[in-house]
Amino acid sequence: xxxxxxxxxxxxxxxxxxxxxxxxxxxxxxxxxxxxxxxxxxxxxxxxxxxxxxxxxxxxxxxxxxxxxxxxxxxxxxxxxxxxxxxxxxxxxxxxxxxxxxxxxxxxxxxxxxxxxxxxxxxxxxxxxxxxxxxxxxxxxxxxxxxxxxxxxxxxxxxxxxxxxxxxxxxxxxxxxxxxxxxxxxxxxxxxxxxxxxxxxxxxxxxxxxxxxxxxxxxxxxxxxxxxxxxxxxxxxxxxxxxxxxxxxxxxxxxxxxxxxxxxxxxxxxxxxxxxxxxxxxxxxxxxxxxxxxxxxxxxxxx
Numbered sequence: 354x355x356x357x358x359x360x361x362x363x364x365x366x367x368x369x370x371x372x373x374x375x376x377x378x379x380x381x382x383x384x385x386x387x388x389x390x391x392x393x394x395x396x397x398x399x400x401x402x403x404x405x406x407x408x409x410x411x412x413x414x415x416x417x418x419x420x421x422x423x424x425x426x427x428x429x430x431x432x433x434x435x436x437x438x439x440x441x442x443x444x445x446x447x448x449x450x451x452x453x454x455x456x457x458x459x460x461x462x463x464x465x466x467x468x469x470x471x472x473x474x475x476x477x478x479x480x481x482x483x484x485x486x487x488x489x490x491x492x493x494x495x496x497x498x499x500x501x502x503x504x505x506x507x508x509x510x511x512x513x514x515x516x517x518x519x520x521x522x523x524x525x526x527x528x529x530x531x532x533x534x535x536x537x538x539x540x541x542x543x544x545x546x547x548x549x550x551x552x553x554x555x556x557x558x559x560x561x562x563x564x565x566x567x568x569x570x571x572x573x574x575x576x577x578x579x580x581x582x583x584x585x586x587x588x589x590x591x592x593x594x595x596x597x598x599x600x601x602x603x604x605x606x607x608x609x610x611x612x613x614x615x616x617x618x619x620x621x622x623x624x625x626x627x628x629x630x631x632x633x634x635x636x637x638x639x640x641x642x643x644x645x646x647x648x649x650x651x652x653x654x655x656x
Contacts, residue, residue: 361412370397371404374416376549381418382458389416426455426484428470431462435471436637441506441629442499443472443485446639449495449616454483468500475500476507487511488521488584493602493616495642496523497624509629514584522623523579523589524568524641526648527598528608531567531575538563538592542585551605552587554595561585563592571652574601574612578622590617601648612648620645 359377374386374395387404389395395416397406408414434446445464452459455466468475468485475485485500487510499519501507513519543558545551562582569576575598579589590606593599599607602614612618625636640646 357416357418359414361408361410361414363410365408366410367407369404370395370402370406370408370414373408374414376547377414378418379544379549389419394419426465426469429461429466430470431467433464433467433471436497436639437635441502442510442635443468443502444624444635444637445498445500447490447495447498447621449493449642449644452492453489453498454486464498472502474502476502476504488514490621491587491590491617491619494523494619494621495645496621497521497637497639498621499624499626501629506629510626513626517582519626520623520636521581521584521621523581524620524622524645525577525579525589525593526601526612526618526645526652527575527577527593528573528601528611529575529598530570530573531577531598532570534567536565536596538565538596540592540595542588542591552585552591554591559583559585561588561592563589565593569649572655574652576649576652589619612651614644614648618645618648 365373371383371386371390375381375383378386390404393401395414397412397414435443436446437444447464452463453465455463465484465486477484485502487499487501487507490496490498499510501510510519539562540554541556541558542552542561543555545553546555560583564580564582566578567575568578581588590600590603594606600617600619601607601612603617607617620641622641623638625634627633628635
């Protein structure tokens with residue numbers, strides 16, 4: 354176990370103990386924190402408190418983080434929509450709702466579990482938890498993802514992402530009517546200091562650039578195409594919120610009153626890169642899934 358300490362400052366006065374600890378432990382969920390409190394791994398001024406304890410300025414928090422249980426990634430027979438495959442690369446059309454790789458809370462049913470069943474070989478550069486994974490898309494984002502089947506292919510694809518020679522284009526439905534055809538958002542992204550479960554535009558964060566094109570305008574909504582120049586966590590979602598056009602259905606960055614869709618209306622429609630061995634330019638396009646198309650049809654009826 355690792356031991357941690359924190360002295361509560363003025364702006365943290367009155368914050369619930371479990372909520373404050375979530376902000377202090379990147380990647381930990383509220384339920385995980387509450388289990389630590391129940392197991393007496395957390396003390397306030399040397400004594401145990403309940404999850405709903407309101408922290409006071411000057412309180413000394415001490416907590417132990419239990420060692421994570423090792424995860425074993427076993428192949429699972431989960432259907433995959435394979436768009437392209439050869440001895441070096443797999444291009445997958447990931448469905449909405451599927452997590453890309455295992456993590457705490459997602460020990461089964463991920464794309465990696467399905468790939469391990471489908472492929473005999475995947476690159477090992479990212480370790481046993483993320484074999485073959487060169488880049489990710491969020492759980493509720495659907496669309497195209499490239500996967501490396503060996504380390505040589507992985508290194509080539511990763512270099513293309515770094516050098517911005519691989520193309521990734523997304524389509525999204527956003528709140529508000531964008532009254533200009535093109536735009537570029539250049540704003541640094543980092544973990545939100547006020548909520549460690551979110552990303553945000555933060556001074557001193559990592560450089561992030563998103564280009565967008567307006568494809569259609571509907572009452573109160575716009576349909577856009579976004580092209581990533583960088584690949585930060587939640588980049589499109591954070592950038593569109595930053596310019597006051599959050600994604601429809603986004604539970605983390607969008608408004609409560611939104612279109613009826615399970616998760617953000619975001620789809621990775623286009624992917625292109627040079628083949629790691631032959632150098633041939635490969636280009637793939639995949640239209641959004643039915644739920645996304647149904648939303649577009651509904652918006653079209655409103656015009």
